[in-house]
Amino acid sequence: MSNVLLVDMEKCTGCKQCALACSLTKEDLFDPLRSRIKILKREKTAMSVQLLCEQCSGHPCTDACPEDALTRDEGTGIITVDADLCTGCGACAKVCPYHAIRLHPETEVPLICDLCGGDPYCVQHCVPEALMWVDETDERVKEKKKLRAARMAQYKSIIEES
Amino acid sequence: MYAHQGSILHVDLTEDKIWKEPLPEEWRKLYVGSRGINARLLWDYCKDPDITWDDPRNVIIYAPGAVTGTTAPASGRTSVTTVGCTTGLYLKSNMGGHWGAELKFAGYDHIVVHGEAERPSYIEINDDHVDIHEDTDLWGKDVLETDTYLKKKHGYDSKGLYIGPAGEKLVRGASIMGSCYHAAGRGGGAAVMGVKNLKAISVKGTKPIRVKDPKRFAEVAKEMRELLIEDSGAQGLHEHGTAGSMAGVNELHALPGKNWQTGHTENVYPITGQAVTEQGYLKRRVACFGCTIGCHRYSEIDEGPHAGIASGGPEYETLGALGNGPGLVDTEAVLILNEICNRLGLDTITAGTVVQWAIESYERGVLTKEDTDGLELGWGKLEETKEAIIKMAERDGSLGNLMGDGLKIATEQVGQESYKWAIMNSKGLEQSNVETRSAKAYALAFAVNPRGNDHLMTETFAEFGASPEAVEVIEKITGDKKYATPHSTEKRAEIVRWHEDCYEITEALGFCVFTSTAAFGVNPDNMARLYEAATGIEMDEETLMRTGRRVVTLEKAFNVTRGATRKHDDLPYRLMHEGAASGPLKGETNNPEELAKMLDRYYTLHEWDLKTSWPYRSTYEKLQLDDVADYLERFGRLPEE
Ligand code: SF4
Ligand code: SF4
Ligand code: SF4
Numbered sequence: 033m034s035n036v037l038l039v040d041m042e043k044c045t046g047c048k049q050c051a052l053a054c055s056l057t058k059e060d061l062f063d064p065l066r067s068r069i070k071i072l073k074r075e076k077t078a079m080s081v082q083l084l085c086e087q088c089s090g091h092p093c094t095d096a097c098p099e100d101a102l103t104r105d106e107g108t109g110i111i112t113v114d115a116d117l118c119t120g121c122g123a124c125a126k127v128c129p130y131h132a133i134r135l136h137p138e139t140e141v142p143l144i145c146d147l148c149g150g151d152p153y154c155v156q157h158c159v160p161e162a163l164m165w166v167d168e169t170d171e172r173v174k175e176k177k178k179l180r181a182a183r184m185a186q187y188k189s190i191i192e193e194s
Numbered sequence: 195m196y197a198h199q200g201s202i203l204h205v206d207l208t209e210d211k212i213w214k215e216p217l218p219e220e221w222r223k224l225y226v227g228s229r230g231i232n233a234r235l236l237w238d239y240c241k242d243p244d245i246t247w248d249d250p251r252n253v254i255i256y257a258p259g260a261v262t263g264t265t266a267p268a269s270g271r272t273s274v275t276t277v278g279c280t281t282g283l284y285l286k287s288n289m290g291g292h293w294g295a296e297l298k299f300a301g302y303d304h305i306v307v308h309g310e311a312e313r314p315s316y317i318e319i320n321d322d323h324v325d326i327h328e329d330t331d332l333w334g335k336d337v338l339e340t341d342t343y344l345k346k347k348h349g350y351d352s353k354g355l356y357i358g359p360a361g362e363k364l365v366r367g368a369s370i371m372g373s374c375y376h377a378a379g380r381g382g383g384a385a386v387m388g389v390k391n392l393k394a395i396s397v398k399g400t401k402p403i404r405v406k407d408p409k410r411f412a413e414v415a416k417e418m419r420e421l422l423i424e425d426s427g428a429q430g431l432h433e434h435g436t437a438g439s440m441a442g443v444n445e446l447h448a449l450p451g452k453n454w455q456t457g458h459t460e461n462v463y464p465i466t467g468q469a470v471t472e473q474g475y476l477k478r479r480v481a482c483f484g485c486t487i488g489c490h491r492y493s494e495i496d497e498g499p500h501a502g503i504a505s506g507g508p509e510y511e512t513l514g515a516l517g518n519g520p521g522l523v524d525t526e527a528v529l530i531l532n533e534i535c536n537r538l539g540l541d542t543i544t545a546g547t548v549v550q551w552a553i554e555s556y557e558r559g560v561l562t563k564e565d566t567d568g569l570e571l572g573w574g575k576l577e578e579t580k581e582a583i584i585k586m587a588e589r590d591g592s593l594g595n596l597m598g599d600g601l602k603i604a605t606e607q608v609g610q611e612s613y614k615w616a617i618m619n620s621k622g623l624e625q626s627n628v629e630t631r632s633a634k635a636y637a638l639a640f641a642v643n644p645r646g647n648d649h650l651m652t653e654t655f656a657e658f659g660a661s662p663e664a665v666e667v668i669e670k671i672t673g674d675k676k677y678a679t680p681h682s683t684e685k686r687a688e689i690v691r692w693h694e695d696c697y698e699i700t701e702a703l704g705f706c707v708f709t710s711t712a713a714f715g716v717n718p719d720n721m722a723r724l725y726e727a728a729t730g731i732e733m734d735e736e737t738l739m740r741t742g743r744r745v746v747t748l749e750k751a752f753n754v755t756r757g758a759t760r761k762h763d764d765l766p767y768r769l770m771h772e773g774a775a776s777g778p779l780k781g782e783t784n785n786p787e788e789l790a791k792m793l794d795r796y797y798t799l800h801e802w803d804l805k806t807s808w809p810y811r812s813t814y815e816k817l818q819l820d821d822v823a824d825y826l827e828r829f830g831r832l833p834e835e
Contacts, residue, residue, distance in 0.1 A: 045481035045488035047290075052265045052484060056408060062264045063299070063402035073292070075353075076490035077372045078340060078480040078506060126411060137400060156416075159423055159486040160432070160479065194350035 034108070036168040036176055037152060040084050041183045043162035046073055046080030049161060050154035054145075057153040065137055068145035069154055074190045080187045082162070085111060085145040093124035093133065093144075108147070115141045130180070131187060138159045196406040197728035198222060199259055202235075203302045205326065207390055208250055208309030210407040212324045212718040217303050223731055224818060226702035226738070227260030227303065229286055232275035235306055236284070237748055240277055241825060247279040247382075248364075248389045250263070250310040255353070256395070257304040258294030259704010261728050263481070264401040265412065267419045267715070270295045270483025272372065279382035279389075280366045280544075280600050281621045284752040286651070287380045288701055290482030290490065291373030293397060296353040300399025311391035314362075318348060319397045332363060332393045336537045337371045344396045352398045357384040358539020360587040364388050366600035367544030367586070367624065371536065375506020376482065376490070379541035381623060381645050382600070394815045406730035414724040420487055422715030426661055428491055431489035431708060432479060436510035437467030439730040447777020448629035453550035454617050454768055456775050457629055464525045465517040467491075470508065476527060480506070485706060486810045487713070493529060501524055505533040508542075508829045514627030515546020516583075520553060525672055528574070531583060538587035543648070545583050547624035548597045548604070551616050552582060561612045567591040596736030600624065613767060622764045626804030631769055632779040633657065633680040638792045641763045644749045644760040652694045657686075664716035681779065685789055687795035702741065710744045744817040747800075747809055751822045754831050760807035763793060803833035812833050 053159055054067035064071065069084040087109030094102040094111065101117035102124060104110070120140025123138075125133035133142045156167045195217070201349075202215045217231075224230045232255045241254045246252065250668060261269045272294030278285025297305065300319050309315070311326070314333040318325045340356045353373060359383030360368035368384035369377045385394070405411045422428045431439045440462060443449045447457040463469050469478050470493055481488035494504035508517075508528050516535070517528040535542045554636040555561040556571040563570070567585070569578050585594030596604050602622030605613040617625045623646020630637035632649075635654035640647035656667040659678030668678040671692045672685040693711060696718055700710045703725060709716035718735045726733040753762070764770070765784045773781035797804050801813040811832050814823035826832050 042478075045479050045485070045490075046292075046480035047485050047488060048295075049265055049267070049484060049486060052263075056412065060408055061404045063400075065299075065400055066402060073351075075292075076341060077504070078478050078490075079523060106228065132672070144540040157419070157486070159267075159419065160481075160488055168644075183679070194345070 034168045035150070035165050036094040036172050037147065037155070038164040038166055038176055038179060039084070039183065040162045040173065040179050041081055041186060042162070043160045044080045045160050045162070046071060046078065049080050049157040049159070050082070052112060053157040057148065065134070066141045066143065070134060072187060072190060074193070079138065079186065079190070081183050081190065083131050083183075083187065086130050086180060087111070087147075090128065090129070092129065096122040096123040098123060102104045110146050112146065113142055113144055115139070130184065196404055196730055197264070198227065198303045199298055199301045199401065199403070202407065203319070203324065204308065205324065207315065207326060207392060208306040210326055212326070213532050222260070222729065224741060225745060226699065226725065226741050227797060228257045228704055229273040229275065229288070229698060230305060230700050230702040230741060231754070232257050232273050232286065233745050233748045235304065236275050237752060239306070239308070241752065241755055243757070245277060247277045247386055251688065252277045253385060253511055254307045254383065254386050254390070255304055256297070257295075258298045260702060261724060262704035263295050263298040264405060264416045264726060264728070265484065266703070266705070267415065267422055267483065268485040268487055269519030269704040270485060271701065271704050272378070273376040273704050274370060274383050276383055276386045277383040277618060278645060279364070280602065280623050281381065281646050283621060283756050283758060284749050285368070285381040285383060286645060286749070287374045287378035287383050288650065289370065289372050289378035290485070290706065291376030292483040293353045293372035293435055294704070296397045298399070298403060298571070298645070299401055300397050301401045303394070307390065307392060309387065311492060312395055314391050316344070316392065316394035319395065321399055321401060322772040329393070334359060337374060337539050338537055340394055341374055343419055343578060344394055348396045349398060352396050354394055354396050355541070356394045357387045358537065358587070359513045360538050360540045361385055361388040362393070363589045363598065363684070364588060365540065365543045365587060365598040366603070367548060369539050369541040371539055373719045375492070375536055377541065379543065379650060380650060384539055390581045405728040410727035411695045411724065413721055413809045414727055418709070418716050418724070420718055422486055422709060422713060423683060424484045425663065425713040425715050427713035428708070428715065430485045431487050434471050435489050435491045437508065438515045440466040440510060440513060441468070446632065446773065447779070448632050450514065450627050450629055452521055453519065453554045458776050459518055459523060462518070462523065464523050465513040465528060467510070469525050473525060475529060477504070477538065482706065485597050487706070487708065489708065489731055495526055495529055503530055503533050505536045508532040508537070509513050509628055512542040512546070515543050518544045519550045519627070520579050521574055521707070521730040522579065524576070531580060534583060534587070538584070540583070540587045543626050544600065544624040545586060547617050547751065548586065548601055549579055549582050551599060551601055551604070552593070553611055554615050560608060560612050562590070565596065566593045569593060578696065617766045617768060619647040619764050619766055621758070623647060625766055626650070629774065630765060631774045631784050632777070634683045634770045634792070635686040637765060637784045637789065638686045638796060639690045641691065641765050641789060641793065642796060644753050652690060653707055654689055654693050655712050656693075657689055661714070667714065683792055686792050687799050690796060691799050694746045695739045698742035698745045699738050702745070720782065740817070744819065747813065747817050748819060748822060750802075750809060751814070751826060752821070754808050754826060755829065760793065760805065763807060765789060806833050808833045
């Protein structure tokens with residue numbers, strides 16, 4: 033049975049443990065700008081929104097890439113980046129409907145969550161359980177989409193305000 | 195450099211000069227970071243007692259912790275150090291939020307601000323690019339307006355540290371605010387910024403933080419995280435915030451009310467953390483940078499005449515000082531006052547303690563209607579309390595000026611023995627909401643606290659023995675579980691001294707003190723292992739605790755330069771001479787004899803002189819503070835051994 037990552041904005045305290053953990057496991061250092069999960073904050077209302085690859089079925093990112101640097105695993109939906117082909121043009125980041133992609137500050141290769149190959153490191157660090165790695169059922173998939181819609185609405189309102 | 199970024203940023207507002215210095219390797223061993231290195235910097239720049247809080251030579255130093263910016267749980271805190279304006283003595287105030295981590299990502303472990311700008315200014319930091327901007331438009335803006343203004347200029351993702359109108363007007367209870375709602379509130383650091391014409395520091399950073407041994411570091415961080423997940427104290431802090439314990443404290447008859455005239459309040463529920471949560475005021479649980487507990491709140495009033503009032507908090511101290519204290523046992527009343535203080539940049543503890551003193555003074559006829567600008571102050575009067583606090587923040591009228599100066603100056607000005615009901619000790623800081631008459635380690639800790647009598651230089655919560663972990667801590671210190679009782683005066687000196695060291699290293703690394711002295715997941719042993727994995731500097735529990743002792747002694751020495759003696763280590767007159775109103779310890783005081791005994795033991799343990807309370811030369815030398823001893827000798831401030 034496969035799993036699904038539930039990402040709940042309401043439980044998120046904005047601590048950024050997930051982003052720090054992600055940069056540690058992927059880059060061997062601590063830097064929220066080099067993590068595959070981003071925390072967008074509106075300090076005034078103490079609101080935080082998590083942004084990361086949703087392994088979406090549309091995956092416009094792969095199509096947008098002029099170099100064919102992104103490949104998608106049909107089973108898991110996980111996107112893999114071929115750093116040798118990638119030119120850092122940022123086309124994938126622009127089209128991602130979930131604002132999940134950021135380019136590496138030095139190499140400019142896109143940072144895309146790969147669910148750590150099935151054992152998301154960030155989840156262990158999210159004590160308030162705003163990130164949950166749970167068995168995939170129809171119900172859970174529905175919940176995931178609902179939580180995502182709420183996050184996207186909040187994202188929009190934060191970006192509009194700024 | 196590992197863990198630290200290796201750089202100290204200096205900004206001189208008088209000279210319009212900016213420079214950087216490397217972080218000395220020696221200091222990383224002797225003082226670790228944040229509060230510790232800040233204390234060293236303050237000593238180096240301001241030991242001359244002629245440097246008062248408002249002298250341009252006074253510096254204000256900001257520093258995240260040695261491991262801030264990493265997955266070490268709850269390690270994102272920042273210490274602010276300066277010559278305090280409330281006491282004129284050493285001041286360290288610590289705040290949460292996300293500003294300190296951002297500073298670290300910009301590449302700095304400390305910022306030292308020197309001098310005084312001619313006109314209102316702010317500092318902008320964007321990695322290596324640092325600027326002083328003169329900006330008179332900023333002056334007069336409240337904290338949220340300042341945030342909006344600066345984020346528009348420097349980006350949505352910039353992080354700000356601000357003072358509000360209270361800091362501009364040099365109100366002694368003014369508070370430095372970070373990430374909008376987090377405060378380095380105590381002691382008037384904001385007035386130091388105000389006198390420097392420094393409104394804000396806006397920061398943006400993109401530099402990663404590396405640790406020496408990432409694998410080992412992650413293991414120790416995981417151990418800490420898991421201990422905190424299991425800890426009942428940490429769970430409670432997440433669930434209902436710092437005010438989750440309000441009802442329990444009330445049950446102990448230890449909840450100060452009406453200017454410490456009562457210790458128990460009927461129907462206390464409206465001012466508990468539970469009420470904020472359950473009545474729907476709580477909108478979000480919020481964490482400081484890297485914090486797995488998330489005790490902070492964001493709350494809002496949805497309906498009624500006050501709909502739309504929203505802010506960070508309220509915290510235990512605010513519900514105490516602005517709720518139970520002035521007799522406002524009403525959730526919305528506290529939310530309203532909390533919002534005003536946060537926006538105007540006023541410390542809620544000082545605001546509450548000062549307003550309670552004013553109410554009692556008015557009740558006694560010591561303050562007249564003329565003194566209060568016509569306000570009929572009284573217990574349980576929201577409108578009057580609100581107006582008094584706004585006046586205080588803006589130094590408006592005679593009441594505003596009196597309150598704005600804080601209790602130390604106000605009691606001198608008013609006279610008529612009004613110090614007898616002013617809840618501060620000889621150092622002059624308004625006391626936080628702890629009933630020291632029934633908690634004896636707290637009493638001692640408050641008396642010896644170098645910045646004045648509150649719980650935020652040393653927290654001896656373990657003496658209550660409220661959890662198995664707390665009892666274990668007491669057993670570790672004293673050798674016997676039986677000392678886990680706050681009513682005993684025995685072994686209190688041992689308990690206080692251990693907690694001083696532990697509290698200091700907790701802050702030096704950047705941890706929230708809740709992780710080590712209110713909840714129990716972070717401790718000297720795992721902090722030492724973490725620091726070693728992070729920096730590659732060899733470290734064990736004993737050596738790390740010694741760095742804590744070194745800093746505590748250096749902070750003490752700083753006060754010695756300002757002439758502080760044993761006389762300054764006392765408690766508020768009321769608590770020393772008037773008995774607790776009710777409860778199991780009805781009639782109990784912090785009488786001078788009892789305190790004297792604890793002080794004797796405490797100074798003896800520290801190897802400080804009993805008469806003056808000053809450390810001996812040999813004490814300094816044992817802690818590698820020889821230069822400090824040399825300096826004090828020139829002033830005749832070394833006691834004879
Ligand atoms: S670790 Fe969890 S609570 Fe913290 S920022 Fe990430 S998602 Fe939010
Ligand atoms: S990166 Fe964005 S577009 Fe690509 S699969 Fe993930 S969510 Fe979809
Ligand atoms: S699953 Fe792995 S790659 Fe994805 S955000 Fe979490 S830690 Fe990063």
